Amino acid sequence: MDGTIYSIIMIVLMIVIFYFMLIRPENKRKKEAAAMRDSLAVGDEVTTIGGVVGTVCAVKTNSVVIETGADRVRMELMKWAISTKGVQVSEDGKGEPADKSKKK
Numbered sequence: 001m002d003g004t005i006y007s008i009i010m011i012v013l014m015i016v017i018f019y020f021m022l023i024r025p026e027n028k029r030k031k032e033a034a035a036m037r038d039s040l041a042v043g044d045e046v047t048t049i050g051g052v053v054g055t056v057c058a059v060k061t062n063s064v065v066i067e068t069g070a071d072r073v074r075m076e077l078m079k080w081a082i083s084t085k086g087v088q089v090s091e092d093g094k095g096e097p098a099d100k101s102k103k104k
Contacts, residue, residue: 036082036084036085037079037080037082039085040056040059040064040079040082040085041056041059042056042057042058042059043055043056044056044085045085045086045087046064046066046082046083046084046085046086047082047083047084047086047087048066048077048081048082048083049081049082049083050081052066052068052075053068053087054066054067054068054069054075055067055068057074062078062079063076063077063078063079064076064077064078064079064082065077
């Protein structure tokens, strides 16, 4: 009887640890990404999940039109394809704000 209660407590403890280590942080990241995509505005510089960098020209309900490079190519992308706001400067997915001044 005592071993059964100990086993049940250990299983419940593992589930709680699993929740706080994996599920909760992932949900938090999803909410932050959704908030970032909903706050996109014309003029923001974005990086897509494919690595394309561009400036937002128009924001629609489920899509965004971005303009890339000096040749002014415009592409319409789904909002879920936007990875970061700003230019991605490293492989870890951290974006640099578009208005950040460069160090001398």
